[in-house]
Amino acid sequence: MRVLHKGGGENDIDVMPDLRENTIPHQSNFGFSKLLLALLLILFLLKEILLSFYIRFCLSFKKFQLLEDKNYKRFIKEMIHTNLKCVRINSTMEGKVWSYCPENWKSFSSSCYFFSTDAKSWKESQENCSRMAAHLVVINSKEEQDFLTQNLDKNAAYFVGLSDPEGQGHWQWVDQTPYKQSATFWLPGEPTHSEEPCVIVNHLRASLQWGWNDALCKNRDRSVCEMMKIYL
Template sequence: MALGTNYAEVSLKNELRSSGVNSNSPADPREKTIPHQSHFVFSKLLLALLLILFLLKEILLSVSFISFFQKNSQLLEDKNYKRFIKEMIHTNLKCVRINSTMEGKVWSCCPQNWKSFSSSCYFFPTDAKSWKERQENCSRMEAHLVVINSKEKQDFLTQNMDKNAAYFMGLSDPEGQGHWQWVDQTPYNQSATFWHLGEPSHSEEHCVIVNHRLPSLQWGWSDILCKDRQ
């Protein structure tokens, strides 16, 4: 009986070997690599997705930073420009002695390149702008277009003006109804005006200039379109 049993065991082992099955060997390695490969592909996709999201975040941050920088640069330029204008006007002063019946020295001080008259300071531009642009330029310099309400001021101004140029003043008629008004709300006094003969001449001309007109060879006021550059 022992011999028969041993023969049967040997035969069974030989059959297993011939069929390619080893009872003591582990399972086919390919059966274990399939889930590992799927997990690796999923990890690569997840990593790629995270990388894309990170890049998008960096792009958005860069765009936001550029916009923020440009906005603040513009604000900084505006502030620097305004500070420069203010310092140029209010820091660099020129003082002159004025006539006075009082004892001692009486001085009048104005910003550099401005002229003094009757406790006020006046600037004479050399570039051409519309009435609105000129008034905005005056506002940036903490001033306003000139108000002329006396013969003395008219004469002072024209003595410092170029006869070949024309200068906007702070008088306008916004509605074209002949209701002239000064920019500083000074009452319009018809008896203290210096219109050229025949002026004002047109209901659509709502702004006023000071100019030297031929053939009279005199300075005076003329109404004009506000969009014209003077």
């Protein structure tokens, strides 16, 4: 501290605190704050690095699992499309967390669907689906029928996997699913001709509704392919 002499006498003194002493705690607090901020910044960067590493590890592990899956190996061997779209699912299936569909296919329930934009005969359409490890769509419920019609072009007709090869009214699905009259969506008055053994889905402008219609198998129409999802 500094000692100040007053003019009254040689022994009169006044003691004045050194102001620099009061600044020391403030400097110390400021230095501590800078250190704390630096530590927080380091922790944040470390967290981001670890998170990035974890995500990369999980994706690599999931890719490894996918490559080892037998269904995927068959899928890749037979598919002409190898890019997949994965979706995290809330599933009760033990150990199944992700579902996969080919890119440019649409997902509904446990299946993937491909909506063609080119026209082929029923047989050519089924062969095209087979080349993609799929089959012409098999419709099992009103929910599935509604999902399909929401994705169809009203100005086109689409072959499905239902046919009557013998023309005797014995309708058969391509995957051998039993044909149930109670789960059919024929347009009013259909089917009409035994000479039209293949089935299309189209939009009837007169009644503004979608439904099934029997048609010639040699007609060239669009189609819908279906395949089961891959679960991992």
